[in-house]
Amino acid sequence: MNGPPPASFPAFDVSKSDRTDALTVVGLTVTYRMRGRDREVLQDVSFRVRRGEAYGLVGESGCGKSTVAMAALRYLPRNGKVLAGKIIIAGQDVQKLDADALRTMRANAISMVYQDPGRALNPSLTIARQVTEAFEAAGVAREDAVQRTLDMLRRVRIAAPERVMDSYPHQLSGGMQQRVVIAMALASNPALLILDEPTTGLDATVEAEVLDLVAQLREELGTAVLFISHNLAVIGRMCERVGVLYAGKLVEEGATQDVFARPRHPYTVGLLRCLPTAGRSKDTERLDTIAGNLPLPGSAIHGCIYADRCRLADDRCRREAPPPYRVGAAHGDQMSRCHYHERATELPRAASQALPPQETLRENGPPALVLRAEQLSKTFHVSGTPLRAVDNVSIDLASGETLGLVGESGSGKTTLAKLMLGLLAPDPGSVLELDGTQLAARVTRRNDEQVKSLQIVFQNPDSALNRAHSVKRLIGRALSRLAALRGPAIDERLATLTAAVRLPERYLGSRTRQLSGGLKQRVAIARAFAGEPRVVVCDEPTSALDVSVQAAILNLLADLQRERGVSYVFISHDLHVVRYLSDRIAVLYLGRLLEIGPAAAVFDGPHHPYTEALLSSVPTLDAHDSKARIRLSGDLPSPAALPSGCVFHTRCPRKLGAICEQQDPPFHAADADHAGGPPVHRIRCHIPVDELRVLQSAIRDDDGKTTGDAPENATRDE
Structure with missing residues (x-):
């Protein structure tokens, strides 16, 4: 890798920033005070969002994406402060505004839509009261605010807005809640709208409706959008330009089409390779992954911040921090902080794409059926009214097979999974069998072998793992329930199990609050596999994970299936993920x-x-x-x-x-x-x-x- 380095230029000419930009960020450095030290979480970040433009900000959790948004709003937590740089919104320097001017700017010039609309809405107030407050904060008289609320709810495609105005948040679906939050954010006709993971957890149709809505309103109102997401496909659809953050630094920027078609930073290449895109399957190839983890905030790094995880890095990368190289691309300039940006797409893969051998025996014909459901139904009774959540569903599951369950929220996927697990009792006449033997309706009436044979991995490991216990105890308790294991045998099985889920031994003594989302999910998977299950229900196990962590978890699930012949019932809103992991797919409505x-x-x-x-x-x-x-x-x-x-x-x-x-x-x-x-x-x-x-x-x-x-x-x- 010898030869002269390519010419480098600053990210953009700051002197050209003017009122045509909705947001200008110049040399932004933000620190958090942790354990008596100021630790940098953003370092010298510069970018601009022009009026009417949609700009995407991507990167793993912990890269600083949300911190950029909080700094723009001047809403950093108490231990956070802007150490250097400027943030200019519609021509106003945010850092120089007094309290009144800042309040006015938040009411009129900038709005934000958060990831979880349920947490952004007050459960004790009607939708009408909350949306009219947004208009009143923008200076609209109370009597006019009601009519504008009605008009705005229609504008965000809410059917029967009069009924919705009288409703409370818990009476609305997730998609409806998100539309209400968008209506509140647009009440002031802001110059800048910040969207922080606005579609995470939404099903495909609702996500598409929300994205269409944002695109239409941006076109109608000329609002600029800063779109923060770990979903690269959503960014590709919504944004003209994209910036890639890594460990608080902007490592690549350019037109979205250019960056995604020919990325010039190894980190961007790695993120794109992690995606289970159309046509990819667990039976044909493994997903690429990004080895290692983000550096700790405030770490002293002399060379490239990505060098420790980069498979192109050499001594120069570890010695010299790369400047922002700028090159011409099809749709404008493209910036990359990589000494070898011209060779980024030559990045070697983390591991061979060759699949490990299939260990499940199939020589004696087709695999045996493990689970069979015949005319499975579930009716709930709410205030005397019957609600049919699952209606005469008949499915089967073979050994070593993955059955994907898809459908909108409310289609009955999770209810069906709970019926299989015995967490809910089905209606009379339903048949559920494991290995040809009738399963009791309730898990409390099933024998130990049947209970061990059906396990679940939840979407959010935090809600399923006791924060007070160490990883070793969480998995060890599941192993201790096995009658054949005692004393040293448990430790031996624990070591085998943690190795199988690629969980390093050094984390066994840690509490779950000390682990990343990907490590927590590995703990949850290890616990589910402790009893050698026949069937594991995976309920949205990767929806809250970064694409790099998601790829590692999907590879892990596929490997465990090949090694142990386990069957999966896989529930997800991400149809690319379902397509990658599933052998068969069932569509519920x-x-x-x-x-x-x-x-x-x-x-x-x-x-x-x-x-x-x-x-x-x-x-x-x-x-x-x-x-x-x-x-x-x-x-x-x-x-x-x-x-x-x-x-x-x-x-x-x-x-x-x-x-x-x-x-x-x-x-x-x-x-x-x-x-x-x-x-x-x-x-x-x-x-x-x-x-x-x-x-x-x-x-x-x-x-x-x-x-x-x-x-x-x-x-x-x-």
């Missing part, structure tokens, strides 16, 4: 199974119109992907008043007419040829499968452009 089949068949089609809508809502990194998104009209109906006929007909873009409203559709075989046995891909729809295949293949030609006419009642975004 209002507790009803609408489609089930091999993952490739479900994704490639033909698919049920509901599956088609879900898949069309998934954002991709490809900026040229012009597939039409199908908007589903209205919200999910209430389980207390299920539609007659096909449960999906009230929102279906391909509804035929009266038959859909009056008759429950049968399952049709979607396999091209299943003469040798029962169909493995089935679709529950009145439209014949061959007709669905023609309709869906006509939507796009090979170039991704629409070639056929959409049905009259389908709403599509081009």
